[in-house]
Amino acid sequence: MAQQERTEKKNGCLAQPGKEKDMKKIAMLNCLKANEICTGASCFRAFLRKEKSFERYRNEETELAAFFRCNGCGRDPLTDAGIQEKLQRLQEEHIEVVHVGVCTKDRAGKRCETIQKIVEQLESRGISVVDGTH
């Protein structure tokens, strides 16, 4: 068994080869603070029903392959080893698109600066970013 497969099996996240072949792999990025009160239910519902920002995939096979959060206010993603590891993992998982939750914006609709930096890093790694989930 290959090293990576062993590691993923140990971590309980071994992908099922073949199953994901023609699927568009999608991830969601949300606010860590919002996580204190948010179950993610609306995001998951919108994804499963292909509504709201997921409507664009109506005629495509999609897989929600990752759901991650920032590492909190005041932590610069550029120097945060944990964020860098998450970005690396998304690439290894061949995530094509990351949807960024509305919880990452302030009341005026401005995106959090930390999230904006993560978005820029995603895009520099060739991963598309879509504003919004539900």
Ligand code: SF4
């Ligand atoms: S850095 Fe932004 S997205 Fe992350 S917890 Fe703080 S406000 Fe939320």
